Amino acid sequence: MTKRLRILIGKPGLDGHDRGAKFIARGLRDAGYEVIYTGIRQTPESIVSTAIQEDVDLIGLSLLSGAHNELFPRIVQLLREQDAADIVVFGGGIIPEEDIEPLKQAGVRAIFTPGTTLNTIIEFIESCRQDQKVS
Amino acid sequence: MSEPIDLEQLETARREWDKTVLTPALEKNPGRDEAALRTASNIPLQPLYDPTSDNPATYLERQGFPGCYPFTRGVQPTMYRGRLWTMRQYAGFGTAEQTNARFRYLLDQGQTGLSVAFDLPTQVGLDSDHSLALGEVGKVGVAIDTLRDMEALLAEIPLDEVSTSMTINAPAAVLLAMYIVVAESQDADWSKLRGTIQNDILKEYVARGTYIFPPGPSMRLIQNTFEFCARKLPKWNSISVSGYHIREAGATAVQEVAFTLADAIAYVETALQAGLNVDEFAGGLSFFFSAGSDLLEEVAKFRAARRMWARIMKQRFGAQSPRSMTLRFHSQTSGAALTAQQPDNNVARVTLHALAAVLGGTQSLHTNSRDEALALPSQESVQIALRTQQILAHESGVANTVDPLAGSYVVEALTDEIEAQAHDYLERIASMGGMVQAIEAGYVQREIADAAYTYQRQLEDGKRIVVGVNRFTTADEPHRDLMRHDPGLREAQLARLADVRFERNEQAVLQALRALRNAAEQPGENLMYPIIDCVRRYATLGEICAELRRVFGEHTQPGVV
Incomplete structure (x- = not known):
């Protein structure tokens, strides 16, 4: 029997646009995952500590303000520092194409831009399970 | 002069049209998907609206004239004939x-x-x-x-x-x-x-x-x-x-x-x-x-x-x-x-x-x-x-x-x-x-x-169509020139802020901030005046809001999904 994955949807930074984050959170919940949504205006530190406390398998970050290059890698780095690098980090929002590769190099596994369907994200999550990136 | 509209006659004619023209047409072609025939807010639209859905006797009450109560038709009498929108x-x-x-x-x-x-x-x-x-x-x-x-x-x-x-x-x-x-x-x-x-x-x-x-x-x-x-x-x-x-x-x-x-x-x-x-x-x-x-x-x-x-x-x-x-x-x-x-x-x-x-x-x-x-x-x-x-x-x-x-x-x-x-x-x-x-x-x-x-x-689910997103998509999107932020921007802003903090009269700033805090503690005081004093002395936005945060506290809210 497959494990029910736990996913944290997080809104780091000062951006209050959470229509996308809420849709993903609710859609993933309806698809059978256990989902925790942090609410807006979270620090990288609080997102990482919630993720560890809640023992999540993945963190999905949403940011539309342009601060992704600073905040997404910071979260990956904090996870590494706290021995939680096994948690898969993915993100979405208004993210220019040329930022995607550097973010991946920094350890963000996938970036989803506007127009992405929920199914694409579910496929990604399931591929992480198969790659045994999440246990 | 023509006769005023006879609503009853119209309603009869409309029922006749529904029966003899609309119904057979719908039998031949029931129409596009029901969701597509609603407004963006999911209000179902009728196939046809006509004078029977609009009672002229209530015109003044519902529409009136522009520049007059209830302003349905606009807030000014001549609207854009007088001046275009800003x-x-x-x-x-x-x-x-x-x-x-x-x-x-x-x-x-x-x-x-x-x-x-x-x-x-x-x-x-x-x-x-x-x-x-x-x-x-x-x-x-x-x-x-x-x-x-x-x-x-x-x-x-x-x-x-x-x-x-x-x-x-x-x-x-x-x-x-x-x-x-x-x-x-x-x-x-x-x-x-x-x-x-x-x-x-x-x-x-x-x-x-x-x-x-x-x-x-x-x-x-x-x-x-x-x-x-x-x-x-x-x-x-x-x-x-x-x-x-x-x-x-x-x-x-x-x-x-x-x-x-x-x-x-x-x-x-x-x-x-x-x-x-x-x-x-x-x-x-x-x-x-x-x-x-x-x-x-x-x-x-x-x-x-x-x-x-x-x-x-x-x-x-x-x-x-x-x-x-x-x-x-x-x-x-x-x-x-x-x-x-x-x-x-x-x-x-x-x-x-x-x-x-x-x-x-x-x-x-x-x-x-x-x-x-x-x-x-x-x-x-x-x-x-x-x-x-x-x-x-x-x-x-x-x-x-x-x-x-x-x-x-x-x-x-x-x-x-x-x-x-x-x-x-x-x-x-x-x-x-x-x-x-x-x-x-x-x-x-x-x-x-x-x-x-x-x-x-x-x-x-494809019930609503957005062109280029879930229908009529193209495989290759050409590269575009987008606006990029100046990477030196933050440093420039921090340098200016540091300059202001250095050049201003610190004593005067502290005094104004204290006065603001005192006023904030008195519910009857209008805070605009002490805020103007703080601003004039080059107190920062963060300093002013920090004083108010101390008195008022901060709002937090959990994520509602």
């Missing part, structure tokens, strides 16, 4: 100098009003050197830390001639103070200043997220600005009650109208509690709505909102002055409707949105740029967006008569329907004790989240 592009990024250059470019291109976008640290009352400002300085708007930045932002712009809208909410009093102190240095008389502060905190709790203080003290700050503007800035709009962000967060058109008016009712009640007379401040209330792609529904929405507000102000609050009853509004084309795919298609969408706003009788308009689902707009894209408004104004002809869609059977029916449904929401909110209570209970947030989820599901 073309006001929201702009701001990077440092004050960069934004000042964009403003002056837009004024040169024929724009007629300014609209300032502030970065997120400014909007939540933090200085650029605060740890939480990491990555956000100068990104979604201009960074303003002190009066020095505001001086640079407004350099060489005649403040007694332009009107300026500032999208600022929780710290609106501070930015307004900076603006009027700069005006003073230009020798511009306060009584001549025209503009708007958004100052609408309630929608920040439900949709936009840049709150600082809890609802109670936030409402006090709004009360203080109302009173100050009523007395000192007669031409200034002390609030822009905003449905825009509520709609963009996923609300329906009905919810946009209902929740915006519910917010406005809460503000009027707050001002009345402070002892202001309704006609003394209600003329300074303005509104802000989204203009989306569903043209007919959007036009009906604007008309319904105008009529409802007039009735609320007259019947519920006993306003006497017509200006107190008029819902004057700014509109912005829908950002959520823009697609990252095939972004040039957005030029067509924005044209539709702008047309809806103009046919709906907007007082000012921002048109979005085609590339805003990807990044902040390039200068070229901003120019196309402004030109779209100019084409509507000067080539389309829709500005040459008042409320041209009035009398369209469907638009009148939708206007009535939106009013009726929004009215039900207002009653539900009243039964909960008012909008502040409804927000604290999470009711408004849940209603919006449900509507957003339903809409997105319809999109994912």
Whole structure:
């Protein structure tokens, strides 16, 4: 029997646009995952500590303000520092194409831009399970 | 003279048409998918509207004449025949100098009003050197830390001639103070200043997220600005009650109208509690709505909102002055409707949105740029967006008569329907004790989240079509030149902030901040005056808000899904 994955949807930074984050959170919940949504205006530190406390398998970050290059890698780095690098980090929002590769190099596994369907994200999550990136 | 319409005869004819023409046609072709035949807000549309759905006997009560109660047909007697709407592009990024250059470019291109976008640290009352400002300085708007930045932002712009809208909410009093102190240095008389502060905190709790203080003290700050503007800035709009962000967060058109008016009712009640007379401040209330792609529904929405507000102000609050009853509004084309795919298609969408706003009788308009689902707009894209408004104004002809869609059977029916449904929401909110209570209970947030989820599901299931996203897609998207932020920006801003801190009279700053804190502890004090003192002495926005945070506390809210 497959494990029910736990996913944290997080809104780091000062951006209050959470229509996308809420849709993903609710859609993933309806698809059978256990989902925790942090609410807006979270620090990288609080997102990482919630993720560890809640023992999540993945963190999905949403940011539309342009601060992704600073905040997404910071979260990956904090996870590494706290021995939680096994948690898969993915993100979405208004993210220019040329930022995607550097973010991946920094350890963000996938970036989803506007127009992405929920199914694409579910496929990604399931591929992480198969790659045994999440246990 | 022809005979007056015989309604009975018409109804009989309509039934006959339904039976002999419509029904056989539907049997042959039942029509497109049912979801596609609804408005964007899920209101089912009839196949045909005709005079039987519009009772001419109630014309004066429901529509009336422009410039007259209930203002359904417009707030001015001649609307755009007298003066076109104000073309006001929201702009701001990077440092004050960069934004000042964009403003002056837009004024040169024929724009007629300014609209300032502030970065997120400014909007939540933090200085650029605060740890939480990491990555956000100068990104979604201009960074303003002190009066020095505001001086640079407004350099060489005649403040007694332009009107300026500032999208600022929780710290609106501070930015307004900076603006009027700069005006003073230009020798511009306060009584001549025209503009708007958004100052609408309630929608920040439900949709936009840049709150600082809890609802109670936030409402006090709004009360203080109302009173100050009523007395000192007669031409200034002390609030822009905003449905825009509520709609963009996923609300329906009905919810946009209902929740915006519910917010406005809460503000009027707050001002009345402070002892202001309704006609003394209600003329300074303005509104802000989204203009989306569903043209007919959007036009009906604007008309319904105008009529409802007039009735609320007259019947519920006993306003006497017509200006107190008029819902004057700014509109912005829908950002959520823009697609990252095939972004040039957005030029067509924005044209539709702008047309809806103009046919709906907007007082000012921002048109979005085609590339805003990807990044902040390039200068070229901003120019196309402004030109779209100019084409509507000067080539389309829709500005040459008042409320041209009035009398369209469907638009009148939708206007009535939106009013009726929004009215039900207002009653539900009243039964909960008012909008502040409804927000604290999470009711408004849940209603919006449900509507957003339903809409997105319809999109994912293909029941609603967005061109280029779930239909008519293309495989290869060409590379585009997007606006990039200047990487040295944050350092430049921090250096300027450090300079100000070094050059100012520290003792004077501390004194002013202490006076502000003392005033904040006294609920009867109007905080505008001590804030102006702080600003004049170059106290930073972060310092001013920190004093208020100490007294008022900070608002936090859990994520509602």
